Amino acid sequence: MSWIDELSKIVEVFPPSDAYRFDETPPLVAPRAAENFVVVKPSNSEEVSAILKFANEKSIPVFMRGGGTGLSGGAVPTEEGIVLSTEKMTELEVDADNRVAICGAGVTLKQLDDAAFRHGLSFPPHPGAETATVGGMIATNAGGVRALKYGTMRNYVLSLEAVLADGRIINVGGKTIKNSSGYSLLHLLVGSEGTLAVITKATIRLFPQMRDMTVLAIPFPTMEDAMNCVVEVARKMLPMALEFMEKRAVEIGEKVSGERWVSREGEAHLLMVFESFDEAEEAAKIAQSLGAIDVYAATTKKDQDRLLKVRGMIYEGLRKEVIEVLDACVPPAKIAEYWRRSNELAEEYGIELITYGHAGDGNVHQHPLVYEGWEKSYFEFRKSLLSLAVSLGGVISGEHGIGAVKLSELEELFPEQFELMRQIKLLFDPKNILNPGKVVRKL
Numbered sequence: 175m176s177w178i179d180e181l182s183k184i185v186e187v188f189p190p191s192d193a194y195r196f197d198e199t200p201p202l203v204a205p206r207a208a209e210n211f212v213v214v215k216p217s218n219s220e221e222v223s224a225i226l227k228f229a230n231e232k233s234i235p236v237f238m239r240g241g242g243t244g245l246s247g248g249a250v251p252t253e254e255g256i257v258l259s260t261e262k263m264t265e266l267e268v269d270a271d272n273r274v275a276i277c278g279a280g281v282t283l284k285q286l287d288d289a290a291f292r293h294g295l296s297f298p299p300h301p302g303a304e305t306a307t308v309g310g311m312i313a314t315n316a317g318g319v320r321a322l323k324y325g326t327m328r329n330y331v332l333s334l335e336a337v338l339a340d341g342r343i344i345n346v347g348g349k350t351i352k353n354s355s356g357y358s359l360l361h362l363l364v365g366s367e368g369t370l371a372v373i374t375k376a377t378i379r380l381f382p383q384m385r386d387m388t389v390l391a392i393p394f395p396t397m398e399d400a401m402n403c404v405v406e407v408a409r410k411m412l413p414m415a416l417e418f419m420e421k422r423a424v425e426i427g428e429k430v431s432g433e434r435w436v437s438r439e440g441e442a443h444l445l446m447v448f449e450s451f452d453e454a455e456e457a458a459k460i461a462q463s464l465g466a467i468d469v470y471a472a473t474t475k476k477d478q479d480r481l482l483k484v485r486g487m488i489y490e491g492l493r494k495e496v497i498e499v500l501d502a503c504v505p506p507a508k509i510a511e512y513w514r515r516s517n518e519l520a521e522e523y524g525i526e527l528i529t530y531g532h533a534g535d536g537n538v539h540q541h542p543l544v545y546e547g548w549e550k551s552y553f554e555f556r557k558s559l560l561s562l563a564v565s566l567g568g569v570i571s572g573e574h575g576i577g578a579v580k581l582s583e584l585e586e587l588f589p590e591q592f593e594l595m596r597q598i599k600l601l602f603d604p605k606n607i608l609n610p611g612k613v614v615r616k617l
């Protein structure tokens with residue numbers, strides 16, 4: 175009897191299909207999916223436990239999959255094995271008195287947002303793709319435009335139910351904000367990208383609903399001027415979002431959205447979102463004192479949506495032309511230097527880079543465009559670029575994760591940490607069945 179026949183006695187088994195073969199990683203750098211894999215869709219942790227126990231005994235690789243919106247190839251089944259989809263794990267309960275939601279791993283960002291809203295609460299992080307799941311967002315420690323004020327996924331996970339490689343079910347954390355009870359296994363699992371355990375359930379912290387928004391759009395003559403403004407504003411207040419776009423990114427956003435941005439002048443543009451009009455007013459004054467070409471305030475929802483759409487559609491316009499999306503994170507005061515030196519480096523390699531990102535938290539999204547013969551020189555360029563980010567006090571990924579695409583850089587730039595990560599992986603998953611070949615190299 176084949177292992178697939180044996181597995182189908184535990185859970186319904188589905189054949190491979192494209193829906194489980196790819197994620198949103200740009201195809202040129204995405205890992206190649208195995209031809210032969212099967213898909214299982216457990217409904218609860220007991221079923222997950224039985225599947226993992228079986229897979230562990232037989233040493234069969236298991237690839238966790240949430241919404242498949244990841245940008246680092248993390249959910250791609252790179253070997254013959256089992257894709258474990260959390261799509262049926264969608265139970266969701268809001269405990270409004272304790273401001274938490276108890277979510278199955280497969281609950282989507284949209285479902286969580288809507289449920290929080292119905293209870294007069296909100297889930298502040300907004301990592302872009304609404305079909306991303308709670309399990310996937312935790313596994314990648316997702317961020318997004320609101321991280322400056324509201325933090326990343328890590329700041330929202332109070333407890334986790336997870337299944338270990340050998341099938342043991344563990345519960346870590348509680349419904350409390352504080353927890354100082356030994357090593358934090360919870361925070362080890364956050365950001366572990368499916369390599370240490372399968373997350374099956376999470377208690378997620380909710381916040382009071384956000385107040386009215388004011389949006390500012392501010393063009394600056396140079397990136398340095400714009401970033402001086404970012405530093406000064408963030409010293410005095412925390413906007414809900416503080417985004418930057420270089421001029422070319424704005425032009426692409428305009429083209430795809432069909433909306434007009436506020437100005438065609440200036441090398442760099444800021445988009446700030448505030449929950450208080452007074453703060454917006456103060457930020458506008460700071461911008462004016464630091465050389466802004468102009469300051470445009472959008473107070474009506476229609477005007478705000480128009481501006482946010484330009485920023486929101488840039489990636490759509492680039493999607494088919496990029497080699498990949500890089501997301502190094504540098505100290506915010508170093509963004510201008512990183513941007514300028516990145517462009518110089520790109521010029522040396524004859525590469526066109528389009529850049530925008532989360533200025534408030536230093537997360538820079540760089541989009542190298544495809545060029546003739548890119549395979550020959552691109553990866554050397556990428557290594558130099560990420561080394562530059564690290565030399566400025568940054569990290570190689572702010573929110574997209576290592577997945578299958580940035581292992582070499584992690585290993586080369588942080589050899590001691592990489593070795594420790596391998597040891598941790600060995601402890602959690604001695605047979606290397608959980609998402610093998612992701613984050614750390616095969617042991």
Ligand SMILES: Cc1cc2nc3c(=O)[nH]c(=O)nc-3n(C[C@H](O)[C@H](O)[C@H](O)COP(=O)(O)OP(=O)(O)OC[C@H]3O[C@@H](n4cnc5c(N)ncnc54)[C@H](O)[C@@H]3O)c2cc1C
Pocket residue numbers: 197198237238239240241242243244245247248249260279300301302303305306307308309310311312313314315316317318319367368369371372373374489573574577609612
């Ligand atoms: C248009 C667009 C915009 C985006 N914007 C942002 C953004 O602003 N900020 C940001 O951070 N990201 C962003 N992303 C990336 C992506 O949405 C996030 O990485 C998201 O957290 C992935 O969630 P997912 O459910 O789709 O996970 P998947 O892609 O399915 O999986 C991602 C990783 O998590 C693992 N995993 C999934 N579920 C589990 C589980 N239950 N237990 C253990 N491991 C699991 C997988 O094995 C994989 O390694 C964007 C993506 C797109 C396409």
